[in-house]
Amino acid sequence: MKVLITGAGGQLGHELCARLLQAGHAVIPLTRAEADFTCPERVRDAIAAAKADWVVNCAAYTAVDKAESDSATAFIVNRDAARAVAEAVAGYGGHLLHVSTDFIFDGTQSHPYREDDLANPLGVYAHSKWAGEQAVRELMPEALIVRTAWVHGAQGNNFVKTMLRLAAERDELRVVDDQIGSPSWTGDIADALIALIQQDAHGCFHFTNEGVASWYDFAVAIIAEARVLGFPIKAQRVTPIPTSGYPTPARRPAYSVLDKQKIRAALGRPIPHWREALVSMLRELQT
Numbered sequence: 092m093k094v095l096i097t098g099a100g101g102q103l104g105h106e107l108c109a110r111l112l113q114a115g116h117a118v119i120p121l122t123r124a125e126a127d128f129t130c131p132e133r134v135r136d137a138i139a140a141a142k143a144d145w146v147v148n149c150a151a152y153t154a155v156d157k158a159e160s161d162s163a164t165a166f167i168v169n170r171d172a173a174r175a176v177a178e179a180v181a182g183y184g185g186h187l188l189h190v191s192t193d194f195i196f197d198g199t200q201s202h203p204y205r206e207d208d209l210a211n212p213l214g215v216y217a218h219s220k221w222a223g224e225q226a227v228r229e230l231m232p233e234a235l236i237v238r239t240a241w242v243h244g245a246q247g248n249n250f251v252k253t254m255l256r257l258a259a260e261r262d263e264l265r266v267v268d269d270q271i272g273s274p275s276w277t278g279d280i281a282d283a284l285i286a287l288i289q290q291d292a293h294g295c296f297h298f299t300n301e302g303v304a305s306w307y308d309f310a311v312a313i314i315a316e317a318r319v320l321g322f323p324i325k326a327q328r329v330t331p332i333p334t335s336g337y338p339t340p341a342r343r344p345a346y347s348v349l350d351k352q353k354i355r356a357a358l359g360r361p362i363p364h365w366r367e368a369l370v371s372m373l374r375e376l377q378t
Contacts, residue, residue: 094288095119095143097126097134097176098150102247103190106277107147110285119143121150128152128168131175138179145288147188148176148227151220155194158215159340165219173223177230186291187231188284193240193272193299195221198344205350206238206295214341235287236295240347241309244277245375250306252376254313258326264314268307268331272347273299276368278375286358296357297349300365307331309365316370320377 094111098104099120111118119141126137128150138146152158152168173189180187194217195210212218227234243249257264275298283298304312311329318324334345351362363371 092145092288093117093119093141093143094145094147095121095138095141097121097128097138097146097148101149101151102244102249103242103277103280104147104149105246106244107149107281107284110278110281114285128172129164131167131172134172135175135179138176139182142183143185145186145188146176146180147190147284147288148173149190151190152216155214155216155343156340158219162215162219165215166222169216169219170222170226174226174230177227177234181231186235186288187227188235188237188288189224189227190284191224191236191238192217192220193238193347193349194344195224195238196344196347198346200346203348203350204297206297206353213344216341233293235293237284237287238295238297238349239275239280240299240349241272241274242277242280243274243369243372245372246277250309251313251369251372254310255317255322258314258317259323260325262325262327264310264326264329265332265336266307266310266329267334267337268305269333270343270345270347271303271305273301273303273349274309274365274369275299276363276365276372278371279363279368283354283358283362290357292357296354297351298354298362299349299351300368301351301362302365303348304365305331309369312366312369313373316366316373320370320373322373322377
């Protein structure tokens with residue numbers, strides 16, 4: 092099977108390319124150098140020329156706070172380029188998997204969000220990702236859309252790597268404790284995406300690692316597990332603070348836990364807990 096990955100230089104795209112190659116598939120990695128997502132026409136042309144069996148759109152504008160002052164670029168990348176991807180794939184009759192986010196929900200629920208729950212994005216990034224989903228569905232109703240959250244991996248920048256860097260420099264870390272979600276390792280996300288591709292799945296699915304945490308809980312676990320594994324840790328304490336104590340340009344959902352009942356049934360196997368996945372990520376980072 093020939094699979095084209097957009098955003099192949101990012102943390103999820105990089106992981107997905109590696110695992111698809113390990114599984115024996117032909118992989119076409121499309122990075123910003125090959126197709127800049129701020130130029131949707133070039134993206135459309137590159138994908139149309141490749142004619143891959145599956146296209147997995149991992150490319151996205153993910154700078155949540157910067158998007159508040161750069162909305163034009165966020166919408167070009169997350170909506171217009173997503174539409175261009177769908178146009179190209181639909182044009183030659185291929186299959187599309189589009190990766191989306193928990194941010195399309197407003198976080199006012201107190202129970203996990205199902206795939207068919209009402210979207211109500213809060214900021215520019217969230218609105219642009221929801222617009223991208225809608226554009227894909229409009230052109231390819233049969234497309235596969237997978238929403239995930241709190242992504243971390245050995246490649247690229249993420250919360251885990253930020254905490255490791257700060258913990259090596261500071262005695263104390265101050266971390267928000269009133270935003271709740273489910274950390275998700277790129278290795279487990281990639282395995283789930285590959286399983287869905289191999290099933291020729293379509294429709295919308297939610298995938299994160301099992302379990303629920305606040306950013307504070309996640310930070311405490313990162314420091315504890317990293318210390319056990321021998322990472323250089325100077326920090327002696329992690330202090331919980333409210334969101335109001337760490338103001339940001341973009342509003343974030345206070346509760347963005349995703350319901351995984353649908354994808355559990357599709358995978359037919361347990362999903363690893365986020366803390367188990369964190370240890371896997373840290374061990375990979377060591378190597």
